[in-house]
Amino acid sequence: MSKSTQNRRQFIATSSKAGMAIAAMPLMTKISPITSINSITTLTAAGEYAQQPLNYGYAALEPFIDAMTMEIHYTKHAAAYAKNLADATLAEKLDIQTTTLQDLLKNISHYSPKMRNNAGGHFNHEMFWQLMKPAPSITPAGELAEAINKGFGSLDNFKTAFSDAAKTRFGSGWAWLIVKADNSLAVCSTPNQDNPLMDIAETKGSPILGLDVWEHAYYLKYQNKRPDYINAWWNLVNWEFAQKKYAESLIKK
Numbered sequence: 001m002s003k004s005t006q007n008r009r010q011f012i013a014t015s016s017k018a019g020m021a022i023a024a025m026p027l028m029t030k031i032s033p034i035t036s037i038n039s040i041t042t043l044t045a046a047g048e049y050a051q052q053p054l055n056y057g058y059a060a061l062e063p064f065i066d067a068m069t070m071e072i073h074y075t076k077h078a079a080a081y082a083k084n085l086a087d088a089t090l091a092e093k094l095d096i097q098t099t100t101l102q103d104l105l106k107n108i109s110h111y112s113p114k115m116r117n118n119a120g121g122h123f124n125h126e127m128f129w130q131l132m133k134p135a136p137s138i139t140p141a142g143e144l145a146e147a148i149n150k151g152f153g154s155l156d157n158f159k160t161a162f163s164d165a166a167k168t169r170f171g172s173g174w175a176w177l178i179v180k181a182d183n184s185l186a187v188c189s190t191p192n193q194d195n196p197l198m199d200i201a202e203t204k205g206s207p208i209l210g211l212d213v214w215e216h217a218y219y220l221k222y223q224n225k226r227p228d229y230i231n232a233w234w235n236l237v238n239w240e241f242a243q244k245k246y247a248e249s250l251i252k253k
C-alpha cells in the first residue's frame with residue numbers, strides 16, 4: 001500500500017471513530033462534526049512539528065546543566081528551530097498532515113538549507129530534552145545494555161567512544177549512538193543540526209542517544225571546557241528513554 005493511500009485510510013479510520021464518538025455524546029455537548037474532525041487531524045499531524053513542553057523545570061538538571069542555560073536553550077534556541085521549521089514548511093508547501101518528521105529528515109536533500117537546519121534542529125532538541133532527566137538510573141538495563149556490551153565490549157568503552165565523538169566534533173554539532181540498518185550499534189557525530197536519519201548523513205541510522213555540543217548548550221557554565229560538560233552529562237542520561245528508542249528502532253526493521 002502506498003504511503004498516501006495508507007494515510008488516507010488512517011484519516012478515514014480516525015474520522016470515522018471521531019464521528020462515532022461525537023454521535024455518542026449527549027445532545028447538550030454536541031459540537032459540529034466538521035469542526036471536531038478538523039481539530040483532531042490538525043492536532044495529530046502537526047503535533048510532532050511543534051515544540052513540546054519540557055517534562056521538568058529549568059533548574060531540574062542542576063548542578064550538571066544550569067537553569068539559565070536550560071531556559072535560554074529551550075525558550076530561545078529550540079523554540080526558534082520549531083518556528084523556523086513551521087515557516088519553511090509553509091514556504092515549501094510541505095504537507096505536514098501526511099509527512100512525518102522522520103520521513104522529512106530521510107528525504108531532506110530535496111529541501112532547502114533552511115528546512116534542513118530547522119527540521120534537524122527541532123527533531124534533535126525534542127529528543128535531547130527527553131534523553132535527560134534528574135537523578136536517572138546510572139546504567140542502562142535490558143536489551144540496550146546487552147547490545148552495548150556486545151557492540152563496544154563494556155559500558156565504559158562505549159562511554160569513552162561516545163565522549164570522544166562529542167569532544168572531537170569540530171565546531172557545532174551532535175554526538176550520537178545509533179542503530180544501523182543491520183541492527184548493530186555505532187557511535188558517530190554530525191555537524192550543525194544534521195542527524196543520522198538524514199539522507200545526506202555520512203553514517204546513517206536511528207538515533208538512540210544524542211548529545212548537543214553547540215556552545216549554546218554549555219558555555220554559560222563550562223565556557224571552553226566542553227569535555228567537562230560531556231562528563232557531567234552522563235549524570236543525566238535517561239536510559240529508560242534510550243532503551244525505548246532502541247526497542248522502537250529494532251521493531252521497524
Ligand SMILES: [Fe+2]
Pocket residue numbers: 073077125212214216217
Ligand atoms: Fe542546542
